[in-house]
Amino acid sequence: MxxxxxxxxxxxxxxxxxxxxxxxxxxxxxxxxxxxxxxxxxxxxxxxxxxxxxxxxxxxxxxxxxxxxxxxxNGITENPMFAVWQAKSFTKNDVFLHFVLMDIFQMNEAYSVNQVLARIDADYLACFADGFLIEALTLRKKLAEYVELGVLQRESRGREVYFSRVAGVVLSDRAKMALQFFKEMAPLGVLGHYLLQQEKALDSVFSYKHYFVMHVLEEQVCLDLLEAIRAERWVLLRFMDGSVWCGLCR
Missing domain, CATH: 1.10.10 (Arc Repressor Mutant, subunit A)
Structure with missing residues (x-):
């Protein structure tokens, strides 16, 4: 073993x-x-x-x-390589801010950056004796990252920008069943796997005679190519046989 x-x-x-x-x-x-x-x-x-x-x-x-x-x-109903994808690293600030922000941003509550920073200082960092601090720039970057990920949303109120939590997706049993199928067969992949992890799981009714579990290894490549197309960037691809392709993505 x-x-x-x-x-x-x-x-x-x-x-x-x-x-x-x-x-x-x-x-x-x-x-x-x-x-x-x-x-x-x-x-x-x-x-x-x-x-x-x-x-x-x-x-x-x-x-x-x-x-x-x-x-x-023949013995699995879910792609085991999802476990590799989920094992990405994170920093001390990432862990701390994630749980703190999810605790602060309850549904229907909105805060500015300064209000969030004040809450963190008063309600969380005050419990630490090691001088651990979160800088305003670090907090702004994390809030902007969560807005881009769709976890938070921002709105302008005069000169101030406020952040609030995006309502979670509620899946019906039929939607869960569709996710169980399409996360293995594409196009949902890792995204479908994550969505199902947040829900009360249903017993999967799908099994596959010929089941190919490769697509998780290539999804990041696909994402990079899509981002390159959006930004109209040059891309260099190096294949397993040693050949190389270079071109402008549009």
Missing amino acids: AKSFNELIKNFAVIRNYVREFYVYGFKQREDFTEKSGRSYDNVRRRVESYLREYVDVEQQGSGKALRLFIDP
């Missing part, structure tokens, strides 16, 4: 490549990954063994241990 190794992923693109190699091409050893150092391979391998421990198959070869991911499509 693979060892548990709890460490968050700072660069998802790196572990995506490793997971693809282990899953698509089978048993890979440390020497098969020449672009990174052996220590990088060891760290990523331990992460893979942690997040996908039920699907790790290890073979002892002459020069060492080789690893592959074996996922039987």
Whole structure:
């Protein structure tokens, strides 16, 4: 059985490549990954063994241990690679501000940046004795990030900008069933997985004779391409066979 190794992923693109190699091409050893150092391979391998421990198959070869991911499509109804996607890293401020802001922004309540900062100082930071402080600029960036993510909304009241919480999505049983199907078959993917995690789960009625669990590894690539199209940026794609494509996205 693979060892548990709890460490968050700072660069998802790196572990995506490793997971693809282990899953698509089978048993890979440390020497098969020449672009990174052996220590990088060891760290990523331990992460893979942690997040996908039920699907790790290890073979002892002459020069060492080789690893592959074996996922039987007949025995699962949900893409196990969602666990890798969810393991992205965060900072101390990210964790603190997330729970504090969700506590402050109850439904139908709106606050300005200065009001939120005053609440944090008086109701939360006062409980810490280590001098931990949240700067106004940090708070502004986090509020702007949550507005972009759709967690909060902003409105102008004269010269002041106020923030409030966006009402949550309420899903019917029929919508949940549709999510259960389309999060595995596209186009909902990781988004559908997250939505279902917030709901009281229904027993899935879907199983697949031929189930391909690759799309999670490529969704970030798709998102990057869509952002490049919106910004009309140049894109450089490097494929697994070593070929390269470069072009302007419009």
